[in-house]
Amino acid sequence: MNIELSDITRKFGRNTAVDRVTLEAGPGVLGLLGPNGAGKTSLLRMLATILPPSSGQLTLLGRDPRNPADRREIRRRLGYLPQNLGYYPSFTVVEFVEYFALLKEMPPHLVTKAVAAAVEKVDLGSKAKAKLRTLSGGMLRRVGIAQAIVNEPELLLFDEPTAGLDPEQRVAFRALMRDFGQTATVVVSTHLVEDVGAACSEVALMSNGKIVFRGTPAELTVRGETGQGVGDAPLERGYSAILAAARA
Amino acid sequence: MSAVALSRPARVLRIEIRRSVVPWSVPLILALFFFDSYRTAAGFPPNWTVHASAITDNLAWDFAPFAAGLGAWVASREGRRNTGDLLATTARPAWARQAAALGATLFWLLLTFLAAVAALYIQVALQATWGGPPLWPVVVGAVQVVTLAVLGFTAGALFPGRFTAPLAAIGAFLLVFIGFHAALNLTPDSSTNALLSPATGLPLEDVGVFYHVAPDVAIAQVMFMGGITVALLGVLVVAPVFRVRGGLSGAVGRAGRPLCAAGVVLLAAGVAASWTAFALTGTAKLGVSGWDIPALHDAASDQPIPYTPDCAGTAFPVCVHPAFSGYLPAAAAALQPVAAELKGLPGAPVRAEEVPAGEGVRAAQGMLLPGMASPGVSGTPPVYHYDGNNGIAPFLGSPAGADNARWRAGFQQELLTEFIAGPPNAGPRPDASVLPPTAAQQAVITALMTVAGSQAQFGEDMTNGHPTAGATPAQIDAAAQRFASLSTAARHAWLAAHLPALRVGEITLAQLP
Numbered sequence: 202m203n204i205e206l207s208d209i210t211r212k213f214g215r216n217t218a219v220d221r222v223t224l225e226a227g228p229g230v231l232g233l234l235g236p237n238g239a240g241k242t243s244l245l246r247m248l249a250t251i252l253p254p255s256s257g258q259l260t261l262l263g264r265d266p267r268n269p270a271d272r273r274e275i276r277r278r279l280g281y282l283p284q285n286l287g288y289y290p291s292f293t294v295v296e297f298v299e300y301f302a303l304l305k306e307m308p309p310h311l312v313t314k315a316v317a318a319a320v321e322k323v324d325l326g327s328k329a330k331a332k333l334r335t336l337s338g339g340m341l342r343r344v345g346i347a348q349a350i351v352n353e354p355e356l357l358l359f360d361e362p363t364a365g366l367d368p369e370q371r372v373a374f375r376a377l378m379r380d381f382g383q384t385a386t387v388v389v390s391t392h393l394v395e396d397v398g399a400a401c402s403e404v405a406l407m408s409n410g411k412i413v414f415r416g417t418p419a420e421l422t423v424r425g426e427t428g429q430g431v432g433d434a435p436l437e438r439g440y441s442a443i444l445a446a447a448r449a
Numbered sequence: 450m451s452a453v454a455l456s457r458p459a460r461v462l463r464i465e466i467r468r469s470v471v472p473w474s475v476p477l478i479l480a481l482f483f484f485d486s487y488r489t490a491a492g493f494p495p496n497w498t499v500h501a502s503a504i505t506d507n508l509a510w511d512f513a514p515f516a517a518g519l520g521a522w523v524a525s526r527e528g529r530r531n532t533g534d535l536l537a538t539t540a541r542p543a544w545a546r547q548a549a550a551l552g553a554t555l556f557w558l559l560l561t562f563l564a565a566v567a568a569l570y571i572q573v574a575l576q577a578t579w580g581g582p583p584l585w586p587v588v589v590g591a592v593q594v595v596t597l598a599v600l601g602f603t604a605g606a607l608f609p610g611r612f613t614a615p616l617a618a619i620g621a622f623l624l625v626f627i628g629f630h631a632a633l634n635l636t637p638d639s640s641t642n643a644l645l646s647p648a649t650g651l652p653l654e655d656v657g658v659f660y661h662v663a664p665d666v667a668i669a670q671v672m673f674m675g676g677i678t679v680a681l682l683g684v685l686v687v688a689p690v691f692r693v694r695g696g697l698s699g700a701v702g703r704a705g706r707p708l709c710a711a712g713v714v715l716l717a718a719g720v721a722a723s724w725t726a727f728a729l730t731g732t733a734k735l736g737v738s739g740w741d742i743p744a745l746h747d748a749a750s751d752q753p754i755p756y757t758p759d760c761a762g763t764a765f766p767v768c769v770h771p772a773f774s775g776y777l778p779a780a781a782a783a784l785q786p787v788a789a790e791l792k793g794l795p796g797a798p799v800r801a802e803e804v805p806a807g808e809g810v811r812a813a814q815g816m817l818l819p820g821m822a823s824p825g826v827s828g829t830p831p832v833y834h835y836d837g838n839n840g841i842a843p844f845l846g847s848p849a850g851a852d853n854a855r856w857r858a859g860f861q862q863e864l865l866t867e868f869i870a871g872p873p874n875a876g877p878r879p880d881a882s883v884l885p886p887t888a889a890q891q892a893v894i895t896a897l898m899t900v901a902g903s904q905a906q907f908g909e910d911m912t913n914g915h916p917t918a919g920a921t922p923a924q925i926d927a928a929a930q931r932f933a934s935l936s937t938a939a940r941h942a943w944l945a946a947h948l949p950a951l952r953v954g955e956i957t958l959a960q961l962p
Contacts, residue, residue, distance in 0.1 A: 287531030
């Protein structure tokens with residue numbers, strides 16, 4: 202298992218963002234769904250080793266991130282795309298991706314090829330030498346994806362990855378996630394249930410810091426057909442039915 | 450070198466250097482440098498050490514706000530650009546990432562600084578006739594730039610807001626101002642810790658010419674600023690620990706004990722170095738060519754620098770230190786006419802030689818230089834010893850500045866005053882052993898200068914507290930014109946007969962022919 206969470210809690214002052222979550226995940230694409238404030242981003246930041254849990258046991262890629270040496274090793278094999286991508290406007294696309302490849306401690310002799318491959322995968326080959334300040338929001342999102350995948354990570358964490366992408370790019374990105382899911386654990390936090398339906402092999406639905414549903418997209422769809430959910434698509438109905446039940 | 454051959458840190462540094470914001474500020478820094486440091490130094494005498502003072506006195510002002518401000522701007526980048534989360538997931542520790550950003554900032558700042566220093570040194574190289582470029586001021590200036598940049602960087606890293614950079618720039622400017630102010634007010638009686646400021650004020654124009662400038666103070670300054678820099682680097686390493694919640698022990702564990710230990714060691718070593726430098730400057734005392742710090746001082750550097758003077762003129766040879774050869778034609782031309790008026794008089798100088806400036810100051814401190822004559826007319830045969838400070842004060846300007854009537858008159862008047870009335874600045878008034886010229890002495894000096902084609906100038910203070918017997922400037926001028934209208938032979942005969950009485954102040958205006 203690449204992700205093993207046991208009774209993980211994360212508090213910010215009196216507010217409990219993640220509440221005793223237990224979760225295991227191996228290779229595949231895990232969709233993390235939930236309303237605003239459900240704790241998705243906090244959970245993702247703990248998986249990204251940015252936040253330490255307040256309590257509970259967290260094991261990533263078989264290592265304990267509390268240990269500095271283990272944490273460093275996890276980070277070498279980690280890819281992360283935050284919800285709000287910060288970037289340096291004066292960097293070019295290639296420089297930005299190369300910068301992160303180097304900070305992820307990729308072997309130097311592999312960096313140039315890996316950067317070119319990552320940039321091509323997100324279809325930015327023609328903009329490789331463009332300064333980031335000249336790119337559109339969707340292109341910047343793809344730069345963020347490129348830096349996340351440049352090191353061929355074993356644990357890939359995406360926070361709202363398709364926000365700002367056009368439909369064509371969204372389809373391409375879903376294919377990319379499925380590709381990575383063959384060998385790596387991909388966790389996608391999203392509001393867009395169609396992304397989940399199209400790309401995820403598993404879904405976890407969070408509400409009030411807890412995981413209230415864990416299953417396949419098909420199982421989520423079934424819950425929508427049998428429950429009291431509302432929405433245009435079967436997945437949306439399943440999503441709202443589970444949330445309604447959790448709130449009740 | 451190919452990209453593949455470079456190590457990871459070198460490649461990160463290369464990206465940072467390529468995309469650094471500092472080059473955008475370089476034109477502004479260079480413009481400031483040109484209008485401040487370069488043009489100021491252009492008026493300096495062609496002395497390497499004097500020109501080098503522009504590095505610590507002027508370049509510091511030009512660079513300080515930029516070094517600190519840009520350092521803060523670069524360090525606050527992660528906060529301003531919201532890249533903290535993304536970077537926190539990378540394997541390289543924060544200090545390594547910051548080191549690359551700081552390294553790129555320092556690279557550009559130091560490159561610009563060294564280019565400015567090169568321009569200053571090329572400027573003096575085109576004029577200088579002796580000596581070579583001093584390196585200690587360059588080292589001190591470079592360390593100052595590094596320290597201010599690291600100071601700004603630390604501020605930016607700890608408080609990553611958009612106002613940190615301008616505040617750091619203003620703070621650096623104030624720091625330089627305080628240091629400059631302290632250095633200018635430094636006296637042998639004040640606290641010598643002001644020597645920690647790299648600023649020197651304008652040094653004597655022949656500093657580093659007759660004697661070596663001891664590196665004692667420069668070493669202490671480098672130690673002080675270097676210590677601050679190292680301590681700040683320690684703060685940068687340790688700071689992330691205190692941002693982690695969950696108690697100090699948990700934070701230390703999360704950051705890694707060796708890293709925390711390294712940070713604390715850097716901090717302690719930096720503070721120790723700075724404190725040592727502070728203590729060392731407290732023991733400084735005035736030496737032959739500036740301030741000496743006993744614990745760092747090498748007595749061998751107190752020996753005079755051997756040189757062969759450059760001389761001109763046959764009837765009255767005038768000699769200057771080869772560092773001031775550019776002034777020789779003007780100096781020789783100025784002294785010839787007045788020397789001709791004195792020729793043959795008892796005790797009249799037969800030639801003029803330059804001696805180190807500041808001799809009077811050192812003498813007042815009880816620090817006579819062995820083997821060096823004091824300014825004035827002395828020796829057998831009598832020689833007029835002048836220095837770059839009192840004798841030819843306009844040496845403060847470049848050789849081109851010496852070619853004007855005012856400078857010529859001042860230089861001539863110094864010789865005549867030394868001969869007719871004795872050294873005017875030998876001691877502090879009003880209880881000086883040698884008084885300023887009397888009314889009769891002033892009239893004779895004025896007359897001799899009129900004959901030589903120049904105009905004497907006596908400030909009012911020259912007669913204050915002196916028995917001028919109620920003579921007014923108009924009466925002195927009238928007596929001077931009367932004396933000047935005599936034939937050369939008559940003037941000479943009268944001076945030969947009455948010089949001893951004139952020199953001791955026993956001749957009145959009415960007694961002048």
